[in-house]
Amino acid sequence: MTLFDWTYAWQILPDLLRASLNTVGITLVGFLIAIVLGLFLAIARRSRQVWLSWPATGVIEFIRSTPLLIQVYFLYYVLPNYGVSMSAMQVGILGIGLHYACYIAEVYRGGLDAVPRAQWEAVTALNIAPYSAYRNIILPQALRPILPPLGNYLVAMLKDTPVLSAITVVEIMQQAKNIGSENFRYLEPITMVGLFFLALSIALAYLVRRLEARLELR
Amino acid sequence: MGELLPLLIQGAWVTIQVTFFGSLLAIVAAILAALGRLSPWRALRWFSITYIEIFRGTSLLVQLFWLFFVLPLPPFNLELSSYTVAIVGLGLHIGAYGAEVMRGAISSVAKGQYEASTALNFSGYKRFRRIILPQALLAAIPPGTNLLIELLKNTSLVSLITLSDLSFRARQLDQATFQTVEIFSLALVMYFILAQAINFGMRSLERRLARGRMRGGLS
Numbered sequence: 001m002t003l004f005d006w007t008y009a010w011q012i013l014p015d016l017l018r019a020s021l022n023t024v025g026i027t028l029v030g031f032l033i034a035i036v037l038g039l040f041l042a043i044a045r046r047s048r049q050v051w052l053s054w055p056a057t058g059v060i061e062f063i064r065s066t067p068l069l070i071q072v073y074f075l076y077y078v079l080p081n082y083g084v085s086m087s088a089m090q091v092g093i094l095g096i097g098l099h100y101a102c103y104i105a106e107v108y109r110g111g112l113d114a115v116p117r118a119q120w121e122a123v124t125a126l127n128i129a130p131y132s133a134y135r136n137i138i139l140p141q142a143l144r145p146i147l148p149p150l151g152n153y154l155v156a157m158l159k160d161t162p163v164l165s166a167i168t169v170v171e172i173m174q175q176a177k178n179i180g181s182e183n184f185r186y187l188e189p190i191t192m193v194g195l196f197f198l199a200l201s202i203a204l205a206y207l208v209r210r211l212e213a214r215l216e217l218r
Numbered sequence: 219m220g221e222l223l224p225l226l227i228q229g230a231w232v233t234i235q236v237t238f239f240g241s242l243l244a245i246v247a248a249i250l251a252a253l254g255r256l257s258p259w260r261a262l263r264w265f266s267i268t269y270i271e272i273f274r275g276t277s278l279l280v281q282l283f284w285l286f287f288v289l290p291l292p293p294f295n296l297e298l299s300s301y302t303v304a305i306v307g308l309g310l311h312i313g314a315y316g317a318e319v320m321r322g323a324i325s326s327v328a329k330g331q332y333e334a335s336t337a338l339n340f341s342g343y344k345r346f347r348r349i350i351l352p353q354a355l356l357a358a359i360p361p362g363t364n365l366l367i368e369l370l371k372n373t374s375l376v377s378l379i380t381l382s383d384l385s386f387r388a389r390q391l392d393q394a395t396f397q398t399v400e401i402f403s404l405a406l407v408m409y410f411i412l413a414q415a416i417n418f419g420m421r422s423l424e425r426r427l428a429r430g431r432m433r434g435g436l437s
Contacts, residue, residue, distance in 0.1 A: 003293055065367060065413035066406045067374035069385055074402040077392060081399065162279040166378055173279055177287075186287040190280060198275040 009188045012179050016192055019175035026093050026171060027158045033097030034157070035150065038104030043134070045105065046112060056105075063102040068163050071095055076167040092164035100157050107149045111142035144215055151208035155201050162193075172196060222391055222401060229387030230408050236304045236373045236383060237412070241366055243309025248316025249351075255321050266317070273314030279375055282307040286379040304376035304383075312369045316362065323358035324350060356427045363420040367413045374409070384408060 044056035063071065072095040076088065086094070115138055123133040162173035170178075176189035254266030273281065285307050290297040298306070327350050335345040377386035388405040392398050 062406075062410055065371070066409040067371040067385065069374040069377070070388065070402060070405050070409065073385075073389065073392075074406065077398045078402060159277040162277045163375065165279070173277070173283070177283065180287060184291075186283070186291060190284050190288055194272075194276040194280045194284065197277050197280060198272065201275045202271070 003187075004191070005185065005188055008183070008185060009192060012189055013192070015179060016172060016175055016189065016196070019170060019172045020196055022089075022169070023158070023161050023171040026089070026096065026161050026164065026169070027154070030093050030097040030100065030161075031154050031157055033093070034100035034104050034153070037097065037101035039108055041101060041105035042108035042112060045109060060102045060105050063099060064106075068096065068099045068160060069166055071099060072164060072167055088164075088168045092161075092167060092169040096157060096160060096164065099160075100153055103156075104150065104153055107146050107153070108142070110149075111146035112138065114145060115141050147215060148208050148212040151204065151211060155204045155208070158200060158204070159197055222395070222397065222404065225387050225391060226384060226401070226404055226408065229382060229384035230412070232382060233370070233373050233384040233409075234412070236301070236308065236376060236381070237366075237370045237416075239305045240308035240312065240369055240373070243305060244312040244316055244365070244369060245362075247310055247313025248320045251313060251317035252320035252324055253346075255317060256324060269310075270314045270317050273311050274318075278307070278311045278372055279378065281311055282375060282379050300376065300379045300381040303379060304373070304381050308369055308372055308376070311372070312365055315368070316358075316365055319358050319361045319365065320354065322361075323354040326357050327353045352427070356424065359420055359424045359427070363417060366416050366420065370412055370416060371409065 041056055041060055044052045045060060047053045047056070072092065075095050076091045079086065079091070119137060119141065123137050128137065161171050164171060165174035165177070168174070172193050176193045177186075179189045180186035251266045251269055254262045255270070257263055257266075282303060285298065285303045286300065288294065331349055331353065332345070335349045340349065373383055374385040377383050377389065380386070382390075384405055388401050392401050395401070
């Protein structure tokens with residue numbers, strides 16, 4: 001028996017690639033949820049209203065220090081008891097989006113904190129409405145330095161999608177396991193999944209570094 | 219709820235063991251890989267970079283499945299218990315992340331410290347062991363704490379390779395009793411408490427290691 005069966009690998013490649021589309025899709029939609037929700041969480045946490053900032057802090061810290069797997073189990077098995085029924089895929093995307101929203105909220109918070117105080121004071125002095133202040137003055141300054149860390153979280157999120165296989169989402173890892181158990185050969189499918197993640201994360205990390213270099217203020 | 223707690227605590231005990239031994243392995247792997255990465259020998263440097271990139275670039279679950287499902291089959295024929303796989307997999311995975319932290323910490327030690335220990339005729343090993351490492355470890359503690367919490371959270375994945383940790387027990391109990399809300403809430407709270415314990419422990423460790431250093435004098 002050869003170490004790595006190339007014909008077998010070639011044969012299962014289409015199935016794996018089809019499942020990899022799910023992985024990429026979950027990552028992209030989840031990331032979209034995370035960057036939007038993360039912004040609101042960050043603003044809430046920085047709010048001077050205690051009824052807003054305390055719950056936001058609590059949620060962020062709690063979600064950040066508990067495992068994604070249990071959170072996803074919670075959503076998947078508890079929500080149906082309250083009449084909310086979602087497919088495993090929807091729960092997976094929501095779960096991973098929610099989990100990373102809390103990480104990303106902290107990134108936003110760092111960016112917002114780094115905006116010079118005078119800018120906030122100027123916004124107040126000029127009587128600019130909060131929405132317009134964030135939209136036109138604060139966010140453009142806060143976002144620029146945090147784009148690279150956001151990119152890193154995109155990579156981290158991509159690598160966390162296999163966790164969703166635990167609630168029967170068929171992403172690339174689940175597919176590899178299915179293929180492996182059918183043929184009783186795990187070496188090729190799991191190695192190929194590893195290479196898939198390696199290639200994608202190295203490529204994304206390279207893009208993030210390029211972005212970082214381009215954003216460098218001269 | 220009374221009958222749930224003992225079983226969950228049994229699971230949490232496995233989680234704690236895996237976290238503890240995994241962290242030990244991770245710290246050793248991180249220091250060795252960071253040294254390899256900074257080494258003057260090219261072969262060693264490339265070996266470390268390969269290790270770091272492979273374990274950082276592929277997903278942890280892929281690594282655990284690889285160790286658990288691929289190794290027992292030919293051509294490897296190496297059967298490891300799920301407990302061993304959990305510790306080795308988590309330790310090497312977090313170790314690869316830790317290597318980058320350690321590398322930063324080692325290179326953050328002031329250059330004068332290296333020069334001083336050379337001037338005092340310390341051997342390379344002694345210089346690293348007595349002068350550089352203590353300072354580097356101190357600098358590595360805050361980012362290291364985050365990694366340890368990451369490790370704790372990642373232990374939940376070992377339930378997918380049949381180790382009966384806290385997550386595994388929670389899932390099992392849920393299937394047996396259908397007290398879904400209580401079980402998963404309890405599990406989440408237990409993980410949260412463990413994470414806070416790591417946080418607290420590392421902060422007091424940092425204070426202890428930094429003793430005498432904060433009070434000024436030579437930095």
